[in-house]
Amino acid sequence: MRQNDVPVQATIFAPATARGRGGVAVVRISGPEAGAALRALSARDLPAPRRATRACLRDPASGEALDDALVLWFPGPGSFTGEDVAELHVHGGRAVVMGVLEALGRCSGLRLAEPGEFTRRAFVNGKMDLTAAEALADLVNAETEAQRRQALRQADGALLRLVEGWRDTLLRLLAHLEAVLDFPDEELPETLEATIGDGLRALRGTLARHLAEGHRGERLREGVRVAVIGAPNAGKSSLVNQLARREAAIVSETAGTTRDVIEIALDLGGIPLLVADTAGIRDTADPIEAEGVRRAWTRHADADLTVVVQDGTLGAAAPDPLPGCTEATVVRVRTRADLCPEAARAEDGPVWISCRTGAGMARLEQRLLTLAQTLVEGDGSPPPTRLRHRMAIQDAVAALERAEQAPLPELRAEDMRLALRALGRLTGQVGVEDVLDVIFRDFCLGK
Numbered sequence: 001m002r003q004n005d006v007p008v009q010a011t012i013f014a015p016a017t018a019r020g021r022g023g024v025a026v027v028r029i030s031g032p033e034a035g036a037a038l039r040a041l042s043a044r045d046l047p048a049p050r051r052a053t054r055a056c057l058r059d060p061a062s063g064e065a066l067d068d069a070l071v072l073w074f075p076g077p078g079s080f081t082g083e084d085v086a087e088l089h090v091h092g093g094r095a096v097v098m099g100v101l102e103a104l105g106r107c108s109g110l111r112l113a114e115p116g117e118f119t120r121r122a123f124v125n126g127k128m129d130l131t132a133a134e135a136l137a138d139l140v141n142a143e144t145e146a147q148r149r150q151a152l153r154q155a156d157g158a159l160l161r162l163v164e165g166w167r168d169t170l171l172r173l174l175a176h177l178e179a180v181l182d183f184p185d186e187e188l189p190e191t192l193e194a195t196i197g198d199g200l201r202a203l204r205g206t207l208a209r210h211l212a213e214g215h216r217g218e219r220l221r222e223g224v225r226v227a228v229i230g231a232p233n234a235g236k237s238s239l240v241n242q243l244a245r246r247e248a249a250i251v252s253e254t255a256g257t258t259r260d261v262i263e264i265a266l267d268l269g270g271i272p273l274l275v276a277d278t279a280g281i282r283d284t285a286d287p288i289e290a291e292g293v294r295r296a297w298t299r300h301a302d303a304d305l306t307v308v309v310q311d312g313t314l315g316a317a318a319p320d321p322l323p324g325c326t327e328a329t330v331v332r333v334r335t336r337a338d339l340c341p342e343a344a345r346a347e348d349g350p351v352w353i354s355c356r357t358g359a360g361m362a363r364l365e366q367r368l369l370t371l372a373q374t375l376v377e378g379d380g381s382p383p384p385t386r387l388r389h390r391m392a393i394q395d396a397v398a399a400l401e402r403a404e405q406a407p408l409p410e411l412r413a414e415d416m417r418l419a420l421r422a423l424g425r426l427t428g429q430v431g432v433e434d435v436l437d438v439i440f441r442d443f444c445l446g447k
């Protein structure tokens with residue numbers, strides 16, 4: 001793991017709990033002055049490491065009491081960041097937290113942390129690799145069970161172990177090749193070079209299969225995108241409101257009610273869905289509505305799943321935005337089942353629903369869930385969860401491909417080293433300085 005190549009000097013502090021009133025708020029301090037700051041605020045010696053200890057906190061400048069708190073002391077390197085860490089568990093009122101933060105701000109050598117800075121230090125100090133750091137951000141952002149499961153696995157090093165396994169294989173092949181290069185006169189097995197070629201091909205196949213798993217990790221992290229499209233007045237907004245279990249979009253009997261895209265976030269059986277209600281599709285001279293229609297098509301094009309909504313009372317005459325389309329990612333829905341006696345008889349084919357009675361909604365949700373599951377669930381191996389991961393794997397695949405075709409062993413070795421670097425970038429072992437800002441920017445303050 002990477003070691004501290006830039007000395008981290010400043011001691012940083014930040015609230016680790018969300019802003020606003022709460023029962024308890026946690027303020028974290030990390031860095032060489034953390035112990036001095038804790039001593040200054042608690043006016044006593046450092047408590048025993050890792051033991052919750054009650055302490056009265058005072059503003060060191062004025063002596064004014066700030067809170068009756070619990071404090072914790074984690075001496076480095078056995079802490080979350082690898083540095084000395086102190087935690088103040090205070091009453092979660094705004095004035096208490098502000099008072100503590102202001103008192104800390106007046107301690108010399110202390111400054112407010114930037115978002116993600118605690119985790120960044122944990123990474124820089126070799127406490128975790130980059131995929132684990134990213135997973136912590138995902139864990140904080142996880143809204144559904146499946147998201148939590150994916151983030152926790154990655155935080156636990158599942159993706160790291162997979163990538164390390166690939167690197168080990170590649171390192172072994174490279175060592176063999178270097179043996180050929182270093183001892184050209186020695187009697188090495190004739191077949192060694194062929195074995196290396198086979199190994200490279202097999203590894204490239206493994207990586208390519210991992211990529212072919214597609215975007216399921218990213219989909220789960222970001223939410224499965226569902227576009228709801230159909231003719232005006234078909235009942236799209238009513239359907240989306242039923243899914244959301246609230247009046248998210250305006251519903252009216254006027255055709256052309258929805259003009260913009262309205263997106264709602266849903267937790268469907270642990271899988272996050274981003275459902276987009278869209279403008280009714282029709283030819284129109286109204287430039288605003290036409291823009292809405294254009295956006296509806298864009299949503300469909302970008303969607304993982306599309307729900308095509310048709311007015312059930314119109315029968316075969318109902319306009320169909322995707323005529324003849326039988327793709328597995330398209331779910332057809334007929335609305336107004338309450339007005340259509342034939343709805344009860346329909347078994348397969350479109351899902352009949354009524355937004356009046358709620359009939360058919362459970363079936364529709366089940367259908368969407370089954371499809372969403374096939375999109376996010378794979379063979380059990382930890383998937384790449386970010387574009388950054390996929391690009392690194394792609395670079396490694398390209399380098400391996402070049403290595404296989406290289407006309408000289410020296411060139412082959414060079415491409416193998418490039419593939420190693422690409423995998424090293426994924427876990428943060430090499431050349432990450434430029435991506436760190438981008439990665440940790442997305443974290444919350446105090447993480």
Ligand SMILES: Nc1nc2c(c(=O)[nH]1)N(C=O)[C@@H](CNc1ccc(C(=O)N[C@@H](CCC(=O)O)C(=O)O)cc1)CN2
Pocket residue numbers: 026074077078079080087127
């Ligand atoms: N109060 C509090 N709760 C928290 C955290 C925290 O920092 N403080 N966490 C943070 O976000 C998470 C827990 N994760 C943690 C991970 C490592 C260490 C730590 O001190 N690690 C040391 C020692 C390991 C050990 O003895 O078990 C190390 O890795 O060297 C602490 C918390 C969630 N809950």
Ligand SMILES: Nc1nc2c(ncn2[C@@H]2O[C@H](COP(=O)(O)OP(=O)(O)OP(=O)(O)O)[C@@H](O)[C@H]2O)c(=O)[nH]1
Pocket residue numbers: 230231232233234235236237238239250251252253254255256257258259278279280281335336337338339353354355356
């Ligand atoms: N009886 C009955 N009426 C429905 C049903 N679904 C929708 N409606 C009514 O149909 C009308 C149109 O519904 P919306 O949900 O606004 O239709 P839309 O597809 O979003 O329409 P646009 O936004 O204009 O494209 C409203 O008056 C709804 O109350 C249903 O299942 N049964």
Ligand SMILES: [Mg+2]
Pocket residue numbers: 236237238249250251257258277278280
């Ligand atoms: Mg609508």
